[in-house]
Amino acid sequence: MLQTENLNKIWLTLSSNSSLKKKVHGELERLFQEPTYQGWWKTEPRTPFELSLPDLFPTLKHVGFIDGARLLVKVNQIGFRLFVTDGAWVQSPMRVFPDPDEALVLLKHVEKKGLHTWADWVIDPAAGCGHTPLGFQGSAKRIFCDANARALTFASLNALINDLASEHCFGLLNDMNRKFPTPLRLQGKTLFLTNVPFAPAPDDSSLALNSGGGEHGADLQIASFELVKKFSEQNSVPVRACFLTWTLGNATSNEWEVPRLCQDIFPTAKIQWTLEQHDYDAPDLPNPAPLRSMLRHLARSQYVVKHENKNVEEAYENLADKLQAQGFTHIAYGFLDCEL
Structure with missing residues (x-):
């Protein structure tokens, strides 16, 4: 695990040396295109990438992304932008989300809706390493927020590596549960890109901070709704x-918990719920997925803090019993589009 302090030092070094920053970008781009890296990357790896010829990447070694032959970060790409983040092998609750898949799904959806040209400001209240706000291809200014200082360090570093000007990108250490600080005032059309598929979790320690959403998986979804509502009340701008x-629900009655909670919080807003058919996370399961099957998948997924933990698997079985007793049969994955 590359320590947060060392990430901060890399950011400081690159922010004062544009030539070195350019070399880092070039070597990250070359590494990402390497066939051996691509083969490793596509396997949802749970161990770090080992370079056969690490000396071909002297700048990445120099700044600290490579230790010996081991790559200490995961390198992703969205469009022409490159990202460094934690890998799933980092067994810490503060691990930063490793994959760009959900960001790609969200950004494609936004572009389909034409919102990439609508927004003057983009806010991501749970940005992780910055995949979504920095991968956004529009001209809007971006605010990337997270409750994890490590995530903000990665996001700031990724903004720097991709030459996203500091006057257009702003980081904010912020807990969604506490809304935004009152002084945050913006002018212009504001788009929230809220990548919040937090999963049902039997406790606070089974999943990393970026993945767990309480027993129903809805805790941080609700917090994100309340945050957007508060912002809209404090700013007289189009939002x-x-x-x-993700949402729990009953497939027979077609009733879904999170869309209902969203409508309760925004009673006058125009809200649309759409299932998203995807194949990147649990391709063998349908959407909506049977509740117990999805919870078993989660218990063995890369999102758990400690892999192959029998206690976690047992806790998820117990959670499935509890949720089924409450009338839930399935878990669905999709978009809530909200126009305030």
């Missing part, structure tokens, strides 16, 4: 939000 979310 739209795209929430990528």
Whole structure:
């Protein structure tokens, strides 16, 4: 695990040396295109990438992304932008989300809706390493927020590596549960890109901070709704939000918990719920997925803090019993589009 302090030092070094920053970008781009890296990357790796010829990447070694032959970060790409983040092998609750898949789904949805040209400001209240706000291809200014200082360090570093000007990108250490600080005032059309598919979790320690959403998986979804509502009340500007979310529900009655909670919080807003058919996370399961099957998948997924933990698997079985007793049969994955 590359320590947060060392990430901060890399950011400081690159922010004062544009030539070195350019070399880092070039070597990251070359590494990402390497066939051996691509083969490793496509396997949802749970161990770090080992370079056969690490000396071909002297700048990445120099700044600290490579130790010996081991790559200490995961390198992703969205469009022409490159990202460094934690890998799933980092067994810490503060691990930063490793994959760009959900960001790609959300950004494609936003572009389809034409919102990439609508927004003057983009806010991501749970940005992680910055995949979504920095991968956004529009001209809007971006605010990337997270409750994890490590995530903000990665996001700031990724903004720097991709030459996203500091006057257009702003980081904010902020807990969604506490809304935004009152002084945050913006002018212009504001789009919330809320990548919040937080999963049901039997406790606070089974999943990393970026993945667990309480027993129903809805705790941080609700917090994101309340945050957007508070912002809209404090700023007299057009506001739209795209929430990528999971939700418990009953497939027979077609009743879904998170869309209902969203409508309760925004009673006058125009809200649309759309299932998103995807194949990147649990391709063998349908959407909506049977509740117990999805919870078993989660218990063995890369999102758990400690892999192959029998206690976690047992806790998820117990959670499935509890949720089924409450009338839930399935878990669905999709978009909530909200126009305030």
